[in-house]
Amino acid sequence: MTIPSMGAFLLPCLRLLAKDARNARDCLPLLRQEFGLNEDEMAEVLKSGTRTRVFDRADWAIFHLMKAGLVERTSRGVYIVSDAGQVWLASGLPLDWRTIRAIPAHQQAMAEAASRNTAIAGAENALPGAVGPELSEEPPEDLIERSFRAIEAALAEDLLQRLYGLSPVRFEKLILQLLAAMGYGAGSFGSQHMTPASGDGGIDGIIHEDALGLDAVYIQAKRYAPDSKVGRPAIQQFIGSLTGEGATKGVFVTTSAFSTEARAYLGKVQHRVVLIDGSQLARLMIRHGVGVRDRLTYVIRSVDEDYFSDPEG
Structure with missing residues (x-):
């Protein structure tokens, strides 16, 4: 089967964090059971090669749960369900991408993040009327990968x-x-x-x-x-x-x-x-770079966990 979208990971991850799981990696075995994924699907990696697609979607699901106030981070890499999250689970309400985007805490967190990004980029680089990127159910690397495939397909047709x-x-x-x-x-x-x-x-x-x-x-x-x-x-x-x-x-x-x-x-x-x-x-x-040349290069960086592993260093 196809790996579910990031929005489908929201409620399962919230349930798992309310039990014994503490982060996305802890959620993986039970997410595999939840969605009936096989070994190849669990091992499928993003184009960047930095993480598996299932882990990436679970990690981003937890990120958005935290922005919605349903999850709290107690320390590096450790998350627990908040009181609001416990209430949500007890209510039996559904939780998908559209639902979480409607939660006021999530809207406020995303608006604040967009405002900070605009300030960092500088007003001269901001698009007129733009208040921040349109949120997508796809994690950022999935969006980049899909766009990359579209550009490559067009280039391949041009080459032919x-x-x-x-x-x-x-x-x-x-x-x-x-x-x-x-x-x-x-x-x-x-x-x-x-x-x-x-x-x-x-x-x-x-x-x-x-x-x-x-x-x-x-x-x-x-x-x-x-x-x-x-x-x-x-x-x-x-x-x-x-x-x-x-x-x-x-x-x-x-x-x-x-x-x-x-x-x-x-x-x-x-x-x-x-x-x-x-x-x-x-x-x-x-x-192999025959008949084509590089036009733009994007580097995707992530936190170096080893760098921050020794608080006294």
Whole structure:
């Protein structure tokens, strides 16, 4: 199942803190039972890699419970349910994102935080009429991650459109540059080269992963229109070219996609061939910095618990 939204964590975390749990980490085992999460879902990490998604949502749920006055922090990393929180639990009232945002204490805390942030940023940087960020049920890192995915998807589509406009030779060079950026044929003993434009026997490039060329990867790079899939005959021809060269490894790259029959055919041959379609190609270019450049970099920082672990230090 999908990991529930942060708002769904509010009431379970309040209940758990009213018992034996003292922080988000203590809540994790019972939250897993509450939502029926499996091991993979519990281990899923945010894009930053700093914490798991379940822990992040529980931690933010406790943060908002505290801002609403339903939870109190007694010491670093230790939380208990307040009198107001006990009353809420006893009432049996529901508690979700919309509900907690309507609690006056939460509204006041968020307004004060927005006012402080505006003062720190400086009036000259504040947007006209802005009173603070619109609160979202998604934790901040989830919002950043979702926005990042949207930007990356748009960039990938832009890259694909530009690839269609490249000449065949330029496209083949790009594929070799990408594979080099991925570490193939780029080491001290590696090398790579394009084959002649004519008479290449269905091979567009060769990557030698050792000085003697004993371990070679053969490349086929084809610019196909988005609605023209690479079929089984093209893969069979590529396999035939590999066999003619005495090769066992190959990479077939296209700007379009591969048919089901083409992919299934690879299971019937002994050659090790990797298929890279247009979507994968664009994302590999983004990941390895080929044809793109960094525009903005955001650094997400968190408190260094070790720094504050020794109060006398």
